[in-house]
Amino acid sequence: MTNNTVSVLYTWGQFIPEFALVALAVLILMADCFTALPKRVYAIVAAVGAIIGGYFINTAPNFYGAFGTIACLTTALVLLLAYDYHKVACASIGGGDTEDGTAELYSLLLIACAGICCLCKARDIIMLFVSLEVVTLSSYVMAGYFRRNQGSIEAGVKYLVLGALSTGLLVFGAAWYYGTTGTFVLNAGLISEFFTRQSSVYLTGFYLSVGLLLLGAFFKAGAAPMQIWIPDVYQGSPTPVSAFLAVASKAAGFAVLSIIIIPFARLYPAFPDKVGVLASGIAVAAAATLLVGNLGAICQNNAKRLLGYSSIGQAGFILVFFTNIASAATVYCVTSYLVAYMLATVAAFFAIAMVRTQRGSEEISAFRGLGKTNPRTAFLITVAFASLAGVPLTYGFLVKYYSFEAFVEAMQYQSGLIWLLPFMIVGAAAGFYYYFKVLREMYWEKPQEGDTALKVPVVTAAVLTGCAIAIIWLGTEPLMFMPAN
């Protein structure tokens, strides 16, 4: 959080966690070839590896590493989800009961995770681009991984085509950046020098380059106007992969966004106009994202698609942090929001996977009557969706409140942004409507004939409970107790 503007040189030693993750991924591939262990074991091994890797990620000196930690934790949870989802995976990959071809998914997840961790250490556009491509390329494969499932294939192709477009924009932006500034390095000192020295012709090119880079980041983060792929890909992809795309990949997007935007933070006092343009641009994107995500979610009936639109809506609230462009706490707020989003979204995907495995449907209506048949599980799912909706005393409320607070702070020096407020209010209120659709299905509907109680797998039960406890504890503690000093 400190020292956002100075670019940092990392030593090779600091990349050990990333290399270890990749090494583990390769090891799993090899073991898969040469030993006859049951494939589900690899999921557990990989999950443990991801947690250990996440623990050693260095978040100093600018806190960007926190994005990597979030990614590692998500990857571990997603691997656990894949462990529970194994049966569906077998049927959709090899067909029948054969386990062939399931272990590669686990190593791909690890590689993508390593890519995100590297991304956080990027100090120039080249490294940014290369790390991002590691994530993106693994994601293309994973989205289309269930090759016997038409939806998955469609998701893979759509993601590939639109992803290639965004990569193109990113590269184009990088070229313009190099052309106008003469360097690939993103840092405040250089930009400051550039602002004072260059004529307006260069300035236009510079804005163009930043805009293109932002579009590339928006694609990953799922923000308008680059959000089009999200609902289809989330719905079609294997559920663990959807969870990964929804959380880890989004964290990568916001890591990129932070790396591009934060260098401008300290420049606001010196160049209020030139930096303010950037804030206005992000505000427009945030408003569009809030509108598209939250209004689009209202009419969804498929739970994964609903979470897709919800992820767009949540991205809108995260973007609001970046409109508070002079703030020094942006990265801290964004990562807090991502943690809250991760806890709730991963829990929601666990619930969807469980319902899909046992009731064969991913529609919201498949949750019917859970309040009667599985009251405890229904309560844990309620906590997750309540947190997404921003019900108070959950962590989801607190981070949404941070978002409003950031907006209020931004208003102090850019009062022109007031028009963003109605979008935020409508977005937050709409969230109550569409997330509660799941709760309504669980509590208001009676179970249909033949609906038996779901058998909750141990891993799912543990993760749901852990997420619920974390959501409530993180959400209540700051409101109940004074800070120590």
Added chain:
Amino acid sequence: MLIWLIIVPVIAAALIGLLKMPGRATALVSATFTLIMGVWAFICTTFFPESCCIDCWSQVGGRELWLSLELPLSPIMLLLASIVTFAAVLGLKAPDKDAERSWAISTLLLSTGAIGAFVSDNIISFYAFHELALIPTFVMIGFYGRGDRRTIAWTATVYLGLASMVLLVGLLLLCNELQTYTFTGIASAIESGKTPSTGLIPGLLLAGFGTLVSLFPFHAWAAPAYASAPTPIAMLHAGVLKKFGLYGLFTLAWLMGPVCKDFFGYWNNLLLLLLLGNVLWVGYVTVAQTRLDDMLGNSSVMHMGYIFLAFAVYIASAGDNTLAIKGAAALMLAHGLTIALLFLLNGQIESQTRTLELDSMGGLARSLPGLGFLFALAGLASIGLPLLANFVGEFTVFVSSFAGWQPGATTAAAAPDALSGITSGLESIWLIGPVFGWIFGAINCALTTVAGWFGGLGPVQLTTVFALWGLVISAVYMLRAFRRVFEGKVGLASERATGLTGADVWSAIFLAFFIVLFGVAPILIF
């Protein structure tokens, strides 16, 4: 200490929900604890403020809490919440065992949310607790409500969800301006000379809090929701939780002291018109109801007008008129107890006659004289009969609006509550500024002109005169309802009445006791 008021009911709810403990019995243990704590806290802070250790209440295990009883209205609202919670749990009567568990959980959570809001010092947790209490309301109306329950639940959710967001923004803007996030912090910020900007912020606060209290014209959600909600939920929401908005407004105004006139003043004349909408418009709507539950729901909305009147008086006097805030506190307590009792009896009448249509009942007092007596008591209290709690509140509010006013001594323009010199702060906003300026100019002009015809009555006094007509309206609908349910020929539905159980009777008597107690000894709450 105060944190146990939150932890104990939550644990009780968890025990009922997760370990399948018996619903009503477990909730009763928790509600008894809450009642003891609430009454003790009230006695302690009201009668022995010197020897009462405020720090003991706001600390636990050496850690400081964002909870306290330092705000003037906190103890009395805590008292109200704990009494109504106890009565609601005691009289809880669900259709079956499963339902009893979910009713008990919702009742506990709803009351915890309300209590948490009333004892919060941190403004965000004040807001958060109230929001939390809305969830059980929503679920319970949707699942166990009467009539078109899902539409009603969704309507309430959309209204309250939007209102909460507007309120949150208002609170955040205020906190950000004063650079503090606690109520006590606001007081010290005002003391050190900071002034909050007018116009937008108080407007957002009034709109947000107002919708939550069902201020006209944002009241459409309230009456159907109360009419539809299961008995304990209706009792707690109409009786306790709804007071959240008024509590918030009065607390902010009290903390701001003299500054409150500059802050809220711009909106005061509009508020006067709207509260007349509550008293008169909704009053006549109430008269037209044909079901008992609809009538009670609307009457609850109507009575909010009087408390808003007290607020307007308090603002117009720039925080000078302590009678207004005392009257409002007494009226909030009294109305909470009365409406809770009325909804409790409403539920018992329904379980006896299996209908709430006023036309199909009648003569119920013959088979159930005790029920008839209690309903008459609650109804008369609601009208404002002396020696019952509501009279104390209403009388004080009406009197307070004339405090400092002398007949003929002032002209309308120079009345103590004239609002000359207060600017909106909205002029600069495109489109909104001019439109608001025009509307407010018209309202102020109209009020001043009408006030001029009445020999120097200011807008506030004028509104009070009109609001007094609401007493007549209350009498009409309440006495008519009593006649149609309890007197006359024995209706078809009334023949089904079998008799009340002990718990039914005791929970009603418990509430009635407090209504009489605060009526004959108002000194307890002043």
